[in-house]
Structure formats: structure tokens, C-alpha cells
Amino acid sequence: MSQTDPNQISLKISLLITVFFSALFSLLMEIFFEFKLLPLLITALLLFIFVYLIFRYTLERFIYQKIRLIYKTIYNLKRPKGTKTEKRDYEVNSIENVNREVSEWAEKKKTEIEKLKTIEVYRREFLGNIYHELKNPIFNIQGYVLTLLDGGLEDPSINREYLLRTEKSINRMISIVDDLETISNLEISQIQMKMLRFDIVELTREILDFLELKAKKRKTELTLADKEEKPVFVLADKKWIRQVLVNLVDNSIKYGRNKDGKTKVSFFDMDENILIEVTDNGPGVAPDEIPRVFERFYRTHDARSREKSGSGLGLSIVKHIIEAHDQTINVRSSLGVGTTFAFTLKKA
Numbered sequence: 001m002s003q004t005d006p007n008q009i010s011l012k013i014s015l016l017i018t019v020f021f022s023a024l025f026s027l028l029m030e031i032f033f034e035f036k037l038l039p040l041l042i043t044a045l046l047l048f049i050f051v052y053l054i055f056r057y058t059l060e061r062f063i064y065q066k067i068r069l070i071y072k073t074i075y076n077l078k079r080p081k082g083t084k085t086e087k088r089d090y091e092v093n094s095i096e097n098v099n100r101e102v103s104e105w106a107e108k109k110k111t112e113i114e115k116l117k118t119i120e121v122y123r124r125e126f127l128g129n130i131y132h133e134l135k136n137p138i139f140n141i142q143g144y145v146l147t148l149l150d151g152g153l154e155d156p157s158i159n160r161e162y163l164l165r166t167e168k169s170i171n172r173m174i175s176i177v178d179d180l181e182t183i184s185n186l187e188i189s190q191i192q193m194k195m196l197r198f199d200i201v202e203l204t205r206e207i208l209d210f211l212e213l214k215a216k217k218r219k220t221e222l223t224l225a226d227k228e229e230k231p232v233f234v235l236a237d238k239k240w241i242r243q244v245l246v247n248l249v250d251n252s253i254k255y256g257r258n259k260d261g262k263t264k265v266s267f268f269d270m271d272e273n274i275l276i277e278v279t280d281n282g283p284g285v286a287p288d289e290i291p292r293v294f295e296r297f298y299r300t301h302d303a304r305s306r307e308k309s310g311s312g313l314g315l316s317i318v319k320h321i322i323e324a325h326d327q328t329i330n331v332r333s334s335l336g337v338g339t340t341f342a343f344t345l346k347k348a
């Protein structure tokens, strides 16, 4: 805007001063000498240029210094000594730009602070969750060992049983620690996906066979939506995709119906990608809990109240694996109808 443009300010001020002094000069000429236009014009022009240059230089220096200070603060500008500062950065006629950039900077800082606050809450929750998950097996182990030391070791009716329970608690702790290690390695991208071509339909069949026994125990049927499904080749890390499918199908058995449970795996062609869906006819997830199921340690109210074993890390691992493949995963669920987890993989 014109009023903040140092060039225009200098022009206006020099014009004012020139007019004023020219008037005064002509008056004095009129009184003491004889009025002559040419010397008046030359003097006025020189005066105008002189005043303009002085004003412009002073204004620019002043504004430039102020703007430089602002930029220094918001961008943490530190230049090695001796390097010439780029004047373009602090264009003196761009106070509006500075204003805009400072507002943007403030907005960015605000978002950063909010993000840090969320991370802090998340970190606190995370520590609380680890403590909570590990506390139970540790206290159980302590209880069994103390009982065994207090004479239980000599009691054949409990000694073996208590040792077996101790082992179970230790295995639980190992599984939590292993899952946490996997998540942490996936998060810091230490695990490189080994992208190879394989048949995802064949892998799915393998996994359904592997989990068949577990499903039978809960009277759940595991099937491919299309039993005649033709091979579909994908480019992915087979070992990790196996883990994804195991976690999803395992969840569908664990959180599905106790009887007449049905888990179906379907494949949908999407040009470059293939969409793989794991659908169950279980009780589903409440809408307000759906966005949270991929969070570390998150377990739905229903899962917690039904005392299902699990620490809520499985889906978090699944999401990390799919994201490490640059693919996406999402979930749809209706209470009383069922849940579908759908993820994509690149076709090969």
C-alpha cells in the first residue's frame, strides 16, 4: 500500500519540502533580487533530488533494520560472518508481506505448540499403558513365585500348575515387548520392506488354514469370498503382509461372534492396486471408537469388558506395515452387523 512504501513517502515529503522552499526562495528573490525562473527551477530540482535521496536512504535503513530484526526472530536467521545478507528477503516496500509472514509464523508456532501438547498427552498415555499392560503379568509372576517359595514348591497339587502360569505370564510380557519393538522399529523406519512378487490369494489361503483350529474353537468359519479366486500377484513384503492378515483374521475370530461367526476375505481389482477386505459378522465397533482402533494399546470398551486377551498393539502394527508399503488401510463397522478392514497392495 502506498502509505507504507518508502519510495512514495520519500517522494511526497521531498515534494512538500521542495514546494515549501521554492516558494520561500522565490519570495526572497522577489524581495531582495529580481525573480528568475531558471535558477529557481534548478535549485528546486536539486533540492528535490537531495531531499528525496536522503529521505529514501534513511527510511530504507530504518525499515530494513526493523524488518531484519523481525525476520531474524521468526526465521532464526543466522548467517556466517562476512556473508552478504540478501536484501531481496527484506524488501523495504513489503511491510504487508512482513505482516503476513509474521502472522503465518505465529499461526505455525501455535500449531506446533498444539502438536507438542498432543504428543505430550500421547506420551503420558503411552507410558501409562505400558505400565498397565506389564503390571498384571509381573504381579502374577511375583504371586506364583512367592507361593512356590512359601512351600508351594513341595506341594505337587500346585507346583507344576503355578510354574505353567508363571510361564504364561512371562510369554505375555515377551509378546508385549516384541510388539513394542516391532512398532518402534517400524516407526523409525529401521525395517526395510523387501518387495517381492507373490500370490496374495495363496498367502491368504495359507493363513486361513493356519488359523482354522483357533476359528473352530470359537465356531467361526473362515472363507475366501470367492472360493475359486484366481491368483493375484502383488509386490510387497510377504513376511509382513502375512503378519497383517494374521492380525486381521485373528481379530475377526477373537472379536467376532461366539457362534456362527463368519470371516470372509475378498479381493477387488483397482487398476494398479488390489483391495483386500477382511469382513466379519461380529458385534462391530461403536462409531466413536472406530477412529481409535489403530492407536497403540487402544482396546474398545466391548473388548475390555469381555476380558479378551490382547494388548491393543496388533492393529497399530498392521497400520505401520501397510504405511511402510505406501498403501492405505481403513475400517468400516456397524454395530450388530460386523466389521470390515480393507487395505490396498500394489499389483505386480
Ligand SMILES: Nc1ncnc2c1ncn2[C@@H]1O[C@H](COP(=O)(O)OP(=O)(O)OP(=O)(O)O)[C@@H](O)[C@H]1O
Binding pocket: 247, 251, 252, 255, 256, 280, 282, 283, 284, 285, 293, 298, 299, 300, 301, 302, 303, 304, 309, 310, 311, 312, 313, 314, 315, 316, 339
Ligand atoms: N474385527 C473386529 N471386530 C470388533 N472389534 C475389533 C475387531 N478388530 C479389532 N477390534 C477392536 O480393536 C481393538 C484393537 O485391536 P488390536 O488388534 O490392535 O488389539 P488386540 O487384538 O486387542 O490385541 P493384540 O492384537 O495386541 O493381541 C481390539 O481390542 C478390539 O476392541
Ligand SMILES: [Mg+2]
Binding pocket: 247, 250, 251, 310, 313, 314, 315
Ligand atoms: Mg489383535
